[in-house]
Amino acid sequence: MTSSSFSIIHELPVHDAVIETLSAQAFGPARFTRAAHLVREQGGHAPALSFIACREEAVVGFVRMTPIVIGVTKALMLGPIVVDPASKGMRIGAELMNTALAAAADAQYPLVILVGDEPYYRRFGFQPVAPGRIILPAPVNPARLLARELTAGTLQEAGGLVRHVNRA
Template identity: 50%
Template sequence: MTSLPLTIRHELPVDNAAIERLHERAFGPGRFARTAFRLREGVPPDPQLSFAAHVGTFLVGSVKVTPVGAGGHPALMLGPLTVDPAFEGRGIGAALMNRSIEAARAAGHDLIMLVGDAPYYARFGFKVVPPGQLVLPGPADPARFLALELVAGVLAQRRGEVTSARAG
């Protein structure tokens, strides 16, 4: 039996249908009501920071990063990070996270936020946002609202609402 190599590359428009099917399997219809989804709605992910993982021609994972505002300053919202259940536990999610974080750092961004599992994301440097410092536009468990400083000390300078980068 031969093993196919994992390939991680920038997400392309040709990936959209497969990524949407993956999100549907992973998160179900309730994903549209989540606060993080609402921040991303109508705003395309940054193509330089969003990646797709493939084994052969099969899409096995995806990470999207979308521009948002944080206390009146530009920031990024990471997510969803999705790995096909048949490929979980193989480091694909970590590889996608690392590639996306390094791309954001190289592009000069200073803050990445997400809503997710703190123990999982702590290994990438994400920490819980102090309660009340930044306010999401909808309900979210404060213990799951996380941030990664790409520039030391930037989180302490951000206070206020997290807003969509939607035009208008």
């Protein structure tokens, strides 16, 4: 995907260092204690469903997807998504989100969850999960646990503990 001023491409191992820098800049040391991080460290993200944004040959944003199970339902957890402060407000975040969600749908995943600000993610079809229905390995504010169905009805069926697919 290419826009007039930036392009979105698949993440590669060579991007690890700049992704780590962007993460540290956005979230600081607290990123290692977040509930979503605890799931990701059980097995890592899926590079084939993860993307970076490039602008004038610099990496200015990324989104990662992690394969999970919720109880027995296969799904993806989206995040982190970060855009460098100097490149915010150019719809780079929106293009990263739309690209990742399209890739998830192509790969036949029925559901995507994330922990984040509902006022931002609602525009991509995310809605709050009923409190207590989906459980992460550390407490999260229930208002920030969001889901987007890629197959209608999946959210009604999904419930329980979130684990990395490698731990299922």
